[in-house]
Amino acid sequence: MQSDARQSEVVIETRNLTKVYRDFWGRQKVRALKALDLEVRRGEVFGLLGPNGSGKTTTIKLMLGLLFPTSGQALVFGRDATEVTKNERIGYLTEESYLYRFLNAEETLDFYGRLFDMSRAQRRQRTFDLIEMVGLDWARKRQLKEYSKGMARRIGLAQALINDPELILLDEPTTGLDPIGTREMKDLILRLRDEGKTILLCSHLLADVQDVCDRIAILYQGELKELGRVEDLLKVRDVTEICSRGLSKEAQREVRAVIAKHNGEVLSMDNPTTTLERLFLDIIEESKAHPGRRVRGVERGKEEKGEGRREKGEG
């Protein structure tokens, strides 16, 4: 019960979160985010998707207090996003490695460790462990200005984990990584999730998001267009895929009966899934065609439950 309660605990919550960029004279220039309502629960991997300029990075920056909302609220661990103390429990991997290039890897992690008021012994141990974890032991004494992009991303990840955070925000985590590094990053994300950490990630690499995320939100021009569990969203409802035999439900039953009658084996009889990339592009197209509307309606998970209850009733 406690585990369930903890899992359903809301770590990030945005209420009508709006961000409008204004010019020097106070005139509206860009509406980066409009009335975003979002919840991220403890222990899940949440993906934030959208084309360039959709408001993903703005959302993350609002959650971290790097920007102030025009209206609405962003809460992290129940506290306002501008409160500094909430950062004790957060780790943040920036889009690029915005680290001090004149420091080496050890100095970098030691510096960030000090910012968490960690003792020398803790910092030393943590620095050692993280550098080993990201596979940069051989370059620990080199200044970051000599690092490749991939190496810098690894150190960026290490600094994001220096305080063993409960919530980790990853902005384009696999950018600049080779396929092996990408796989390692995804494995790490899943491992962190299994350890009970909450992860919010932004990415353009939809395949990577599909592999690791539990739930996703799709933003377009500052508005939330879709929100739900990945497997639910990717389900194509008006298509029935029969892997072996069967057509409609009745036909499926008949097919099942026929198959059973004919001593056959039903390999699968379910709705097929499309790819996340297809879904993403479809939503963007539909949003362009119907601006201002969320074309897919309520969250898919709830819809499924409603359908299931109706089927039972029918049954």
Next chain:
Amino acid sequence: MVIERASATLSFYEWFPTAALSWLVVVGGVCLAALLIGWLATAVRHGPLAAARIVGRVLANAAVDVICISPRRVWALGWLAVRESIRRRGAVAVVFAVFIVVLMFAGWFLDPTSTHPARLYLSFVLTATSYLVLVLALFLSAFSLPSDIKSKTLHTVVTKPVRASEVVLGRILGFVAVGTLLLVVMGAMSYGFVVRWLSHSHELTVDNLRVVEQSAKDKPELHEGFTSRVREHRHKVTVDASGRGSVAMEKGHWHDFSAEQSRGKTIYRIGPAKGMLLARVPIYGTLRFLDRTGRKADKGVNVGYIWAYRSYIEGGKLAAAIWTFDGVTEEQFPEKQFPKGLPLEMTIEVFRTYKGYTGDPDNIPGIPGSLSIRNPKTGKWVEARIFTAKEFTTDVLYIPRELETSDRRKLDLFADLIVDGKLEVSLRCMQRQQYFGAAQADLYLRARDSSFTLNFIKGYVGIWLQMVLIIGFGVLFSTFLSGAVAAIATLGVLVGGLFRSFMFNLAASQLMNEEGLKEVGREKVMGGGPIEAAIRMLTHQNLITDMEPGLRTTVAKMVDVVLSLGMYVTASILPGFWDYSFADYVAYGFDISSHTILQSACSALGYLVPLFVAAYLFLKTREVAR
């Protein structure tokens, strides 16, 4: 040495209460004004009650952010600033290299014929250090935060549990550490440079001396001559028959003289230079004047100089400049140490209404003057010394311990003329139609000397305080301006601070009449305010004649009043950077008292606290990612 600041002669304990009260009033007023403006600006958007809540919340958060500063985080951020300054920015290395080059080639361009080489060398090293360190501090502090914001490295810092107050404080302390390290190294090198370049000796042989003809037959034989020429000078030497001699002062120093016999020959030895690197501890008195009829006057005569630092007394009249000293005791001037009497040093200026001389053309007489001592109880004056005024130099005179009155009574200086530690010394000019000019700091008692090395270090403390102020302003401006603009703003503060006195005088000249200026101790600046001065320049008018009455003049003067008000307020806010400069003290050989250091340090702290709070508020309310 010129001392224009009245506070320079006050003790710290006399200065502090008034200064602290003024600070509280000003800072309190600024805080209230800022709160009001903040509330008004917020109320426009959110309404008055919500605005009050928001302002209250901001204040509460600010209090927490300041009180809950983590020393470990501040240390980490400060250490980052140090490493950034040294590793990333080549400015530290460039400044140090420039300093080395300047020192190496200083001997080529420092005037070897200077009458006071010690003053020249000391002024040079202190000025060079000051300019280089201040420029470095300006660039480091103004560009650091904007660079971090632009490169987004600050994002990874502020997304940690780091308060804006810690970011600001860490930067300030980090840059102060870098500047201090550089100052220590430059100071040590400067000290070595000065001592090395000033130390020298001369040679003297028997052949350099000749017998001086004596008018009286029974007078002992005297030899006179000159030492070898070293560093563009030589000293006159006088040796008596017994072999005792003295080396005359030249270019502000002298040497010890000794003679010894070796293998039947007399060998003269001239010791190292003395009297160049000093730290006199003066006892200053308060100055008042008597006019030509002997009545009390606020000031002496103004002989027409624009710079009214000195007042003048008319010669051959009852006019006098009288210094009153307190706390003068015989223990301060023991007879063994001061056998010649009470040592008094005097730098006076002579104003001649006529020039020329009478008598021997090779012996031009100076202007005679007299020093008298007054008994504060009886009011009677006793003439102590007649002297010939020495211009452009500091004259050393001794008030004898035993004085004789006009009716030939013998008086003891300490027993009969100094009452309860109070001593009055009167200066008069004895030649008609000539004037002596004097300011309060022009005459003092010289009780003892402090350590020159310690005084040199104190001189660098002044530069350090200037550097800390520049860093404070640089960091403040960098929290809300881009790097280049912050640098310009900080430079503006520096230049404005250096010309603060002029700005006050200029503004006061537009806002006050002559009497008002006199009351606040300001000098009139001719030529009007900025607009009037511009009109005068364009129309080729001089500074003295009045502008033609008309609409243009009226409008110009009205605008000047408004601008002058702004200038007055700005000058009041800016720190007076000259006030933190002790270069003159070190160069002229005067001890920088602990009171002066304490005053300056308190004053600098009085600026730094509001600078820190303002920088914190600007950074806190700023969207770092924008």
